[in-house]
Amino acid sequence: MMEPPYVVEDCRGILQLMSDGTVRRSAELPAVFLRNIPDGDLGVEWRDVTYDQEHDLNARLYKPRHLGAANTARLPVVAYFHGGGFCIGSGRWPCFHAWCLRLASELPAVVLSFDYRLAPEHRLPAAQEDGATAMSWLRSTAVSDPWLASAADFSRVFVAGDSAGGNIAHHVAASFGKTGLGPPVRLRGNVLLVPYMVGETRTRAELECLPDAFLTTKxxxxxxxxxxxxxATRDHPAINITGPEAPGLETVAMGPILVVSAEHDILRDRNAHYARRMKEEWGKEVELVEFAGAQHVFFVVDPWSERADxxxxxxxxxxxxxxxTE
Structure with a gap:
């Protein structure tokens, strides 16, 4: 008799790769991802759309109801990609939804939160390709959407993301530069929140990983x-974005970059190396801010904490x- 399939890889109980190659996904999320929205009106409207019919990829769109003192000012746009190691996650998860609500309400900004294809069903660089597709949708559809056009200034677009989404945001910015999307869209900057990157050589932070870390080396x-x-090795340019196989970015005109790292994150050293190489070797304007005492994606784990504030x-x-800025 054939042995029944058994679990080969288990990702937080959400995704399981079985011995026969099949993938099981659970609709039940661990409590850490179930962050409720606090009481009170945040003043943000949102709705869901499909931005890629072929792959059934969705985006959740947010806009503040009140656009300024005169209620006429249009707002900057944040194109956001969620984290999850390229394997799990959705902008519809409560934790990512809460975080994007905060950004829309408090920046304030129009926030476009994009899903993308997940591994192992869709291996890299599928996620980065979906990032480019999301930008093409932004250029062709979002700019003419009446619901968005009343609030959004698409000449002030910031590409952002956390963890794996921060990786995607980097690839989007590197692919399109400031003006590669064409008018009326202009990429003004890049916000990389604990962006996910690895390499063949272990860093000190990876080797000294705390056993109870939110993201462990294992x-x-x-x-x-x-x-x-x-x-592929861990130096694949999709994942080691400033590694030996990654293309140089000297000639790409990119907007300013904000890189946020966390002291107790295994990605800390790689985030610092990324910021350093982008600035010193490739001439980009980079601001690196490390949050002392913080873990990986601390703002997603608790979107309403003082650190998230x-x-x-x-x-x-x-x-x-x-x-x-020009």
Whole structure:
């Protein structure tokens, strides 16, 4: 008799890769991702759309109801990609929904939260390709959507994301530059929140990973096994974005970049190396801010914490400082 399929990889109980190659996904989320919206009206409207019919990919769109003192000012746009190691996650998850609500309400901004294809069913660079598709949709459809057009200034677009989404945001910015999307869209800056990146050589932060870390080195290795194409190493340019196989970016005109890292995150050293190389070797304007005592995606784990408050203020300042820069 044939042995029944057994679990080969288990990702937080949400995704399981079975011995026969099948993938099981659960609709039940661990409590850490079930962050409720606090009582009170945040003053934000939102709705869901499908931005890629072929792959059934959705986006959740947010806009503040009140646009300014005169109620006529149009707002900057944040194109946002969620985290999840390229394997799990959705903008519809309560934690990511709460975080995007905060950004829309408190920057304030129009926020476009994009899903993308997940591994292992769709291995890299599928997620980065979906990031480019999302930008094409923004250019062709979002700019003419009456619901968005009343609030959004598409000449002030910031591409952002957390963890794996931060990786996608980097690839979007590197692919299109400031003006590659064409008028009326202009990319003013990039907000990378604990962006996910790995490499063949272990960093000190990876080697000294705390056993109770939200993202452990062991878990990161699992994400990579599930998401990289067959035969690829951890220096694949989709995931080691400033590594030996990554293309140089000297000639790409990119907007300013905000990189947020966390002291107790295994990605801390790689985030710092990314910021350093982008600035010193490739001539980009980069601001690196490390949150002392914080873990990976601390603002998603608790979108209403004091640390999340601090991060919202940091992102707001970055957006305001750069939304009109050339």
């Amino acid at each position: 878990m990161s290795d699992m994400y990579i096994r599930l998401s990289l194409p067959d035969g 601090e991060l919202v203020r940091l992102v707001r300042k970055f957006v305001v400082d750069h939304m009109d």
